[in-house]
Amino acid sequence: MKRDGVSGVVAPESRFVTNQSLITEQSMVLVLQRLRGASTSGGTPTGIHGTNIVETKVQPGGQVLSQSNENTVNAGVDLAFVVSIADSGDSQEVGIKVTLTIQKPQGAIVRTQTVDLINPGQTKTVTFKDLGQVPFAQRTTVNIDVAPVPGEHNTANNKGSYPVIFSLG
Numbered sequence: 001m002k003r004d005g006v007s008g009v010v011a012p013e014s015r016f017v018t019n020q021s022l023i024t025e026q027s028m029v030l031v032l033q034r035l036r037g038a039s040t041s042g043g044t045p046t047g048i049h050g051t052n053i054v055e056t057k058v059q060p061g062g063q064v065l066s067q068s069n070e071n072t073v074n075a076g077v078d079l080a081f082v083v084s085i086a087d088s089g090d091s092q093e094v095g096i097k098v099t100l101t102i103q104k105p106q107g108a109i110v111r112t113q114t115v116d117l118i119n120p121g122q123t124k125t126v127t128f129k130d131l132g133q134v135p136f137a138q139r140t141t142v143n144i145d146v147a148p149v150p151g152e153h154n155t156a157n158n159k160g161s162y163p164v165i166f167s168l169g
Contacts, residue, residue, distance in 0.1 A: 048089040049151035051096055053160045054123055056144055057082045065142070065162040075136065075166040080129035083144050083160075087118040089152070094118075097147040100128045102164075104135040134166045 001011060056065045058073050059080040065071050073079075081100055087093050094117050102109040113126040134140075144160040152158075 047091040047151070049091050049093065049149050050087075050089040050154055051085050051093060051118070051146050051149055051152070052088045052157035053144055053146060054084040054086050056084075056142075056160055056162060059127070059129075065160075065164070067160055067162055070139070070163045070165060072165050072167055075134050075168065078129075079131060079134070080127050081131075081142065081144075082125050082127050084123050084125045085115065085118070085146055086123045087120050088157075089149075090120050091151075092117065092119050093149045096149060098126045099143075099145045099147075101143040101145070102131065102134055103141045103143070109134065136166050136168060139163060139165055 001007070001009065057063060058065065058071075059082055060076070060078050061074070063071070063073065065073075065081075083098055083100070085096070085098060093115075096115040096118065097112055098115060099110065099112045109131055111128045111131065113128065115124050115126060118124050140163075142162045142164050144162075146158040148155045148158060
């Protein structure tokens, strides 16, 4: 700034990495393992890879949805679905797409979020809100789909289908 003739101004601190969890020692070890695995096997993932749905909750209130029983969900203005997914393998996973679909007669409501990074054994959540007009007083289905990660063999636990009736108040 001196070279440009700027004075009397305090420059803000530079932040190259905005997500500090990306630069922990453990995270760097996992990144290195992922890179080594890809380079030694021609790009084919090594190790155990996989994610799974842990639970799906409704906010506000924290109601955990059931896949086997009908769920009555209060569809207020703050309606949100919070999906917890886990890294069930022994490898770090990146860029995991999670999709929520609410079936309705006029066309489905579909929202997608991405989990940037998850480490083995770790659980992360994604929140779906601002869903628009949900179908009231009729049975519908809320579907959650976690896209398979490269090298994942068991995808049976990547989907959840929840029978729901949305109610007011």
